[in-house]
Amino acid sequence: MLHSRKILLIIGGGIAAYKCLDLIRRLAERGASVTPVLTRAATEFVTPLSVSALAGQKAFTDLFDLTDEAEMGHIQLSRLADLVVVAPATADLMAKMATGQANDLATTLLLATDKPVLIAPAMNVRMWEHPATKRNVTALQNDGVTFVGPNEGDMACGEFGPGRMSEPLEIVAAIGAKLADGPLAGKHVLVTSGPTHEPIDPVRYIANRSSGKQGTAIAAALAALGANVTFISGPADADPPSGVKVIEVQTAKQMLDATQAALPADAAIFTAAVSDWRVSNVAGSKIKKGESGNFPALDFTESPDILRTVSKMTEGRPQLVVGFAAETDDVLANASAKRVRKGCDWIVANDVSPETGIMGGSENAVTLISEAGQETWARMKKVDVARKLAAKIAETLA
Numbered sequence: 001m002l003h004s005r006k007i008l009l010i011i012g013g014g015i016a017a018y019k020c021l022d023l024i025r026r027l028a029e030r031g032a033s034v035t036p037v038l039t040r041a042a043t044e045f046v047t048p049l050s051v052s053a054l055a056g057q058k059a060f061t062d063l064f065d066l067t068d069e070a071e072m073g074h075i076q077l078s079r080l081a082d083l084v085v086v087a088p089a090t091a092d093l094m095a096k097m098a099t100g101q102a103n104d105l106a107t108t109l110l111l112a113t114d115k116p117v118l119i120a121p122a123m124n125v126r127m128w129e130h131p132a133t134k135r136n137v138t139a140l141q142n143d144g145v146t147f148v149g150p151n152e153g154d155m156a157c158g159e160f161g162p163g164r165m166s167e168p169l170e171i172v173a174a175i176g177a178k179l180a181d182g183p184l185a186g187k188h189v190l191v192t193s194g195p196t197h198e199p200i201d202p203v204r205y206i207a208n209r210s211s212g213k214q215g216t217a218i219a220a221a222l223a224a225l226g227a228n229v230t231f232i233s234g235p236a237d238a239d240p241p242s243g244v245k246v247i248e249v250q251t252a253k254q255m256l257d258a259t260q261a262a263l264p265a266d267a268a269i270f271t272a273a274v275s276d277w278r279v280s281n282v283a284g285s286k287i288k289k290g291e292s293g294n295f296p297a298l299d300f301t302e303s304p305d306i307l308r309t310v311s312k313m314t315e316g317r318p319q320l321v322v323g324f325a326a327e328t329d330d331v332l333a334n335a336s337a338k339r340v341r342k343g344c345d346w347i348v349a350n351d352v353s354p355e356t357g358i359m360g361g362s363e364n365a366v367t368l369i370s371e372a373g374q375e376t377w378a379r380m381k382k383v384d385v386a387r388k389l390a391a392k393i394a395e396t397l398a
């Protein structure tokens with residue numbers, strides 16, 4: 001996907017600039033060519049020498065380098081790439097971009113380019129939440145700039161919240177999605193996957209069985225068709241696919257929050273085996289084993305139903321919402337009723353009785369149920385179910 005693609009990487013002056021060294025390596029591993037440009041402030045955080053050594057190309061730093069201007073003017077530099085990536089995009093750089101300033105090489109290239117621009121913001125949480133930055137984000141989005149991140153977490157400044165730059169692999173995934181061609185290019189698809197873990201106490205939890213294999217295969221198949229995929233996964237056995245934005249969660253509540261934060265999306269595929277109940281009296285410390293025959297009393301409450309919540313959205317609902325129904329009895333009748341009850345467009349029904357070997361296995365036998373009727377697919381590998389489903393999604397979103 002990234003082989004031979006040309007990326008103009010503008011490195012802003014923030015502590016997250018160090019992650020760009022890894023980003024360049026990851027891009028180079030995938031066969032992309034990276035032309036680095038550092039703002040003056042960026043050179044305080046990483047050296048042009050390390051950047052250029054990893055990129056295998058000259059690192060540009062100064063607008064008025066007469067040799068560069070003679071050999072390759074800044075306008076030309078801004079046009080040679082397939083994509084311009086700004087990482088880290090500092091509050092200052094975003095403000096300059098939003099107001100069209102061009103007072104150094106980086107901002108001049110950004111104003112002169114005719115190529116798509118992807119930015120990975122990184123700043124202190126207060127700066128990210130400041131109304132001025134919010135105005136700049138809106139202005140940049142209106143100008144067609146694509147964002148990856150920022151993520152929420154611990155920050156170098158000691159605070160916690162949104163403002164951390166996305167990890168290099170997330171940026172690589174966003175670059176891949178931006179450059180992808182394929183029937184789903186430009187579409188955002190959200191996939192939930194894996195089980196959820198609902199705590200009983202700090203060491204115990206309840207969960208459903210789920211390897212995450214089918215969800216992972218679906219996310220990979222959608223990305224292969226060019227979709228920009230957000231993959232929200234509980235603690236699964238399967239490694240998350242590459243080329244997608246991964247959000248790891250533990251509980252149903254966290255999965256719902258992550259899903260809502262990732263919207264809007266063109267389609268949402270809910271493959272996760274979400275625990276239907278959670279313990280409402282979670283113990284703050286480990287429950288002691290106690291005398292034999294003396295069991296702790298657990299109070300249960302319903303988990304939020306993510307599929308139902310998204311299906312029933314009155315505003316901003318994805319065009320296509322797909323649920324899964326893993327059943328052991330009356331599979332098709334139960335799955336059809338579930339489609340109507342939850343309000344999703346399609347439901348993928350499968351029989352997970354132990355004798356089928358589907359749960360945790362590498363094959364699946366599914367029936368796709370929609371308002372129009374039912375389609376039973378022959379038993380096939382989970383990756384093939386994923387490809388067939390992704391192709392059908394592409395057809396529907398076209």
Ligand code: C5P
Nearest residue numbers: 270271272274303304305306307323324
């Ligand atoms: O109700 P049931 O768990 O059988 O429904 C299965 C479908 O609903 C799956 O698509 C699953 O991902 C989704 N689901 C959900 N949130 C829940 C329960 C199920 O999104 N709390």
